[in-house]
Amino acid sequence: MSEHFDQLIEQAYRQYRGPAYMRSPAVSCIKMGIRLMDLVVPGPTAAYLGKRFFTPRRVPTRESDKQTMGMASSVTYITLSNDKQAVVYHWGQQGPKVLLAHGWESRASHFARLIQVLVERGFQVIGFDAPAHGDAEGDQSSIVEFIEIIQQLERQEGGFDAIVAHSFGGLSAINAVKAGLRTKALVIVGAPTHFSGLVTKYASILNLPARQQQRLRGYIERYFGIGEAVWQRFNAYEGLRQIEQPALIIHDSADDIVLEVEAECLAQAWPAACLVKTQGLGHNPLRRPGEGIDLVLAHLAPLQP
Known part of the structure; x- marks a missing residue:
């Protein structure tokens, strides 16, 4: 298939x-x-x-990014196996832990609205800037680095109650799941699935x-x-039929960055996943209040303290 x-x-x-x-x-x-x-x-x-x-193109740091990063309870670094570093942010002091994985040419602070709402509802939120993204140093990055960041943070935090991953971060999170990562709630938003x-x-x-x-x-x-072998190695939908990790897949019909067919193929290949399509929200429905964030919050509601 x-x-x-x-x-x-x-x-x-x-x-x-x-x-x-x-x-x-x-x-x-x-x-x-x-x-x-x-x-x-x-x-x-x-x-x-x-x-x-x-x-990746380095996205300029806006005032809203500075405000979001400034609200972090801690900012630390992790070193990858190739000696590159990722910046790690923590928001909230207690509650269920939610990891946010950003996309290519994005950064943790682009989840600003979702971070605010999750912390208000009693969650701890962990985000990162991958190498060559956000405030992390470097000029280049790859899916291997994104996957390693997710795996390192999973070990460091003792696991996550939920993971919300957007675009390239979604492709990376799925590959981490196929390598053994598990979480109570997984949300994949606007993700490419065919490497x-x-x-x-x-x-x-x-x-x-x-x-x-x-x-x-x-x-x-x-x-x-x-x-x-690289073309099969990082394909999201390779080998998913045996993976029992439940997931919510969100994809918007107006996404002109990642085409809808990718989400449809992913949902067909993943029996434990559910695809929800939105309309008119574009590639990243988590950048602003609305249906995208509402769907994430509803999916995470059973975990809310």
Whole structure:
């Protein structure tokens, strides 16, 4: 069945051109530049594209981010196996523990509204900035680092009562679950589920020539050091049928970053999961009050002290 899901998602992203801001004149110039570089220096162009794949854009710190981080009861650091560090935030002093896992090019403080409501309802909240995100140092990151952060924090905190994970954080949390992590309540919001689909999407946005797509995939296979096995290794829906961890999957019909087909495939592959679709909330329905946060709170209500 996973091969069928692969085909559905690959086909959807081959036609993908990204959200409106990715179709700007500036991006068109970048596409043209890449094609010219490909004609002149194909090898260095492939290396550049591979490096950029693991390099998130650093989102500017806004006043609201500073306020959210300033309300943290503690700010600490954890060191990963590759010596990079992640920043860890704690909000609330007692109650059930909830881990928040942010997405690619995001940060813990983007959960500001959810953090506020959870603490008001008696939960402890733990969030992190992955390397190259938020206040964490570095220029590059990867799914391996996201997974390790989740696993380290799970051991450090003695487990979590709930995990709420958005986008790339959702893909990472699912991989942590497949590696043995368990929690009483798991919420996955707007998450990609097909690892190869991330590359197809990236290639479609930049309109990469076929040979550059092949070189990019080769770069990624070498980066992780496991060759072509990488495409199955991090797929969210691989092997989920035997996983009994319950989960709530939330996906919005207006999400133009992660297409709806990914959530549908994930729900079909995961018997213990339930898919709830929202409308008109976009890629991250947890950034503002409304149905997205309401669904999370309802799912966590049985844990509320």
